[in-house]
Amino acid sequence: MGVSKRILITGGSGFLGSHLCERLLGAGHDVLCVDNYFTGRKENIRPLLGHPHFEVLRHDVTFPLYVEVDEIYNLACPASPIHYQHDPVQTTKTSVHGAINMLGLAKRIKAKILQASTSEVYGDPAVHPQTEDYWGNVNPIGPRACYDEGKRCAETLFFDYHRQHRLRIKVARIFNTYGPNMAVNDGRVVSNFIVQALRGQDITVYGKGDQTRSFCYVDDLVDGLVRLMEVTPDDFTGPVNLGNPREFTILELAEKIIAMLGSSSKIIHTPLPTDDPMQRKPDITLAKSALGWEPKVLLEDGLAPTVAFFRKVLGL
Template identity: 60%
Template structure:
């Protein structure tokens, strides 16, 4: 069945890949993005597709359109991006969520919220199951994102209970792949770009903190599976790779795969940076029959190839 699908934040890293996957599946896609933390280049490959429409505006403005499904991905997602304008980040999360929920309520539309592993904060439970309420600093530098996403989750469940809105909520763990911006502050892109440029690889803290890295293609499969899961199954559901990797191990892997001789240097750990991050994906395995299949090594190869091309393009221009 061909659907008309709205993807807010559709010009971003994950959003643009989702738009492309949905188009490839035969659907019509409305991409809403103001490009405050993304680039029109992300959608250039399919912008001329007759089933694709760009709506260039802020999700914090009221939405009026007719669609069959809504994926809400609108929000700056890296510390560099979301700390640049913390008030706007909070507004995007809270007001943006209310706008997509109002659209869903008025049209009887299913809506999926992409929440984040950051709702768990610096966790006291490891790995993190969906039942864990988190350990978040509500007034710290990261609060505009962490608490903004927690507020959005609360709004989604409030609309579900009060207005019977058909909601789906996923919590995304560290995702990487092509179309990540070179300067967005995420650890995979930072280290790859530094290695390719022959610069020192920057590690914050001693590198013993862990993350679980999910390749973007695997994440998309999980998002679509959740959107099309049985009625009444709201989540939240963790989507991420349960392979735990230290940041220092990641740096060594990237140096190996880029054939770089860059030195590893250590800098102070940012405020409220989580020490451990790994999803418990038992619920996704059981209810969505989903688990990631791309190894970290394979995903890094694809991502390194992308950044090699990006650096060559920027050099030539």
């Protein structure tokens, strides 16, 4: 085991954050989980509450925070369209003010800081698959812009702090991730389909269902984040894509989940949302070479514990 560090995770009770808390506690670190519970759930971190090295603070990152830590993982932000479009102004504030506050903290205490960015910075990509040097194709005034542009601005701030203040930064661009601790009502495609199939409801596919996504199991993703934070030398900043390059159409995913559950659900088609990307697939060449990272969990293997989690949550 390496040296024990004090690690702050913003958004620590969210889907990704809760898994990251568990992983870092398991590695022997002191973990401070910060969340305002807008989309994070106390149930996600309940199993960790008795751990002697785990601490929880209710706090909104749009306000400054004064703590002493060695590393910061900045995950705080609603990440599903239903949640980030519910209060778009607050979503932008969380990305931008949150980044400013966490970067300010990192600068004061000389901590290393990682930004959980997103594949949404690529928008509806004109390049496929997406490499880190692609600048993206984003509508700055559309309904998704609060998230897309908020995250793009956060990346800008991270690199300006790096250039101007020599701050040690890491930027991960996270592609579609799934697994236990997802919220039932988050509107993401994996949770939507599983919940609908378990309840025997119609499965709603936007458009023809020929748009593609790449699905990364949460354990693989968390491993990528930790590797990025720990990789030496520190001057490797990213941005680096983290995701599973295996590509599926939305229709394929729906059919796979129906078959897996033996569900009686029928697939129905509804209109495409505004600015919904048609293709999403990471190029992970950089992650492989710089981090020695690539996802290991197949979609079929990751869906099983995810389905089990939703069965328990729904009491089925």
